[in-house]
Amino acid sequence: MFRTHGLAMTTLARGLLRDADKADDAVENALLRIHAAAPNFRGEASLKSWVLQITANLCRDELRRRRFDGGRPEDLDPLATRGLSVNPTASWDAALDREKLLAQLEAALDRLTDEQREAVLLRDRLGLSYEEAAAAARVKVDVIRARLFRARQALRQMLGGAAHKERT
Amino acid sequence: MNDAMQPDERGGETMSDDDRRLAALLASVQAEPNPAVWARVRARLAAADTPAPVRPRIEAFLDWLTRPAALAAATATLVVALGTGWSMVESITGSSGGTSATTTSEQLVTSDAASLMESLLEVGDAETDAGSAGSVESNEAGDSAAPGDSGGRS
Numbered sequence: 398m399f400r401t402h403g404l405a406m407t408t409l410a411r412g413l414l415r416d417a418d419k420a421d422d423a424v425e426n427a428l429l430r431i432h433a434a435a436p437n438f439r440g441e442a443s444l445k446s447w448v449l450q451i452t453a454n455l456c457r458d459e460l461r462r463r464r465f466d467g468g469r470p471e472d473l474d475p476l477a478t479r480g481l482s483v484n485p486t487a488s489w490d491a492a493l494d495r496e497k498l499l500a501q502l503e504a505a506l507d508r509l510t511d512e513q514r515e516a517v518l519l520r521d522r523l524g525l526s527y528e529e530a531a532a533a534a535r536v537k538v539d540v541i542r543a544r545l546f547r548a549r550q551a552l553r554q555m556l557g558g559a560a561h562k563e564r565t
Numbered sequence: 566m567n568d569a570m571q572p573d574e575r576g577g578e579t580m581s582d583d584d585r586r587l588a589a590l591l592a593s594v595q596a597e598p599n600p601a602v603w604a605r606v607r608a609r610l611a612a613a614d615t616p617a618p619v620r621p622r623i624e625a626f627l628d629w630l631t632r633p634a635a636l637a638a639a640t641a642t643l644v645v646a647l648g649t650g651w652s653m654v655e656s657i658t659g660s661s662g663g664t665s666a667t668t669t670s671e672q673l674v675t676s677d678a679a680s681l682m683e684s685l686l687e688v689g690d691a692e693t694d695a696g697s698a699g700s701v702e703s704n705e706a707g708d709s710a711a712p713g714d715s716g717g718r719s
Contacts, residue, residue, distance in 0.1 A: 398604070399602075403598035404596070406598070407596040407598045408596040410596075417596075417599075420596070421599050421601070424602050425602045425606055428602070428603070429609060433711075434622075488591050496653050496691070502590055502591070502594075517591060520588075521587070521588040521592060522591045522594065549584050549587060551589065556587075
């Protein structure tokens with residue numbers, strides 16, 4: 398379970414909570430809850446979305462417990478401080494300011510609402526389908542579409558010309 | 566920004582180039598799972614599967630044992646306090662009144678009552694001596710005002 402879905406669980410938890418230690422705690426509790434609830438898994442959703450649903454639930458609980466601090470936009474390395482690492486891509490390695498752009502993207506993610514950030518992480522970062530993302534977020538597909546639309550719109554506005562600069 | 570819409574390969578949705586680039590940027594960031602998390606999970610699962618450890622049993626037994634022990638200690642303290650108080654009372658009464666060491670509680674009460682009566686009588690005598698002059702005058706005045714009353718009542 399951890400080998401198969403550990404990466405997605407950790408990526409989702411760290412993306413939602415923006416705190417590596419808290420995210421690891423959430424993943425740990427999610428694994429224990431999955432172990433306890435495994436006999437009740439009926440297979441209505443895919444195993445991945447079920448696992449991510451449990452992880453997201455625990456992250457939401459944590460977010461409710463504490464007032465979410467979006468972090469400082471001036472963080473020098475927001476990826477490293479949040480336990481995130483960049484997956485090397487050959488076509489992007491030539492871009493000198495890619496790390497800076499990703500840091501800006503993380504800072505922009507901070508400014509999204511929790512629901513919008515969850516939709517972006519499930520759909521765009523983890524590559525889930527709309528149905529899987531909706532099941533993981535425990536909302537209808539239309540809701541996840543709407544959240545994703547507004548989140549992308551906000552991200553585009555916040556990033557401004559940075560994405561265009563990256564593209565060219 | 567280029568908003569040319571093209572079908573999204575993941576869900577058949579139309580995405581603009583910006584959205585696609587944004588999604589690609591987002592997908593390029595991942596978090597490596599922490600192996601310590603899995604180790605902690607395994608340890609917690611193993612701890613949950615094993616029977617109750619010995620130490621809590623001992624602690625529970627000690628908890629149970631200390632409850633009657635505390636009761637016994639409290640009772641012993643009470644007995645010691647009563648015994649000490651009793652012996653102190655005996656020593657005081659024995660030295661002041663010259664009574665024997667086998668003085669009973671009734672005798673103690675009697676001697677206390679006698680001394681109290683004596684002290685009250687002493688106080689009453691002192692007050693009588695101090696106010697004798699005033700009382701004589703008042704008696705004389707009373708006799709002159711109502712000579713029949715005093716004789717009638719007595």
